[in-house]
């Protein structure tokens with residue numbers, strides 16, 4: 001089925017919350033288990049510099065992503081960060097992540113004049129690392145003990161993609 005991308009709507013929060021609650025999203029992100037529906041609803045609200053997208057197929061929301069920028073910081077406004085990208089468990093491996101990355105990179109390269117994109121990813125998250133490499137992100141460094149996950153500290157990579165620098 002065709003996967004499309006649009007900006008999140010306020011009424012998407014139930015669907016996005018179902019995606020956020022899953023173990024794989026909690027493991028792969030900074031989310032905590034049992035976070036409330038209200039927490040997800042607040043996260044989807046508009047924020048300066050942030051673009052919040054959903055991937056959908058038919059009527060179903062199947063993924064969510066956030067691109068953060070710094071429009072009010074003159075010396076840093078060429079930089080963007082992929083703050084979150086998550087796919088509904090039942091839709092993993094079907095091109096949802098690719099569709100969201102394609103949309104964010106189109107925004108970055110062709111509309112927002114972002115010349116540097118970065119993302120932080122846990123070193124164990126092979127799917128995400130491969131997805132980012134497919135879009136030209138390179139490994140820039142590793143941060144030991146970056147995040148606490150299921151009772152232990154784990155490492156994170158910072159990955160970056162430079163365009164026209």
Ligand SMILES: CC(C)(COP(=O)(O)OP(=O)(O)OC[C@H]1O[C@@H](n2cnc3c(N)ncnc32)[C@H](O)[C@@H]1OP(=O)(O)O)[C@@H](O)C(=O)NCCC(=O)NCCS
Pocket residue numbers: 024025027028029084085086087088091092093094095096097098099120121122125126127128130131134
């Ligand atoms: C990472 C994540 C967003 C990928 O989304 P997805 O919708 O499954 O990705 P896609 O189906 O678009 O796959 C895109 C690429 O990812 C990689 N990939 C996907 N599934 C993979 C797997 N099982 N093993 C290795 N690589 C995989 C491949 O490179 C794939 O490219 P290809 O289709 O050309 O082979 C998804 O696994 C997810 O939501 N994980 C939990 C949350 C998370 O960890 N987010 C990232 C935080 S940094």
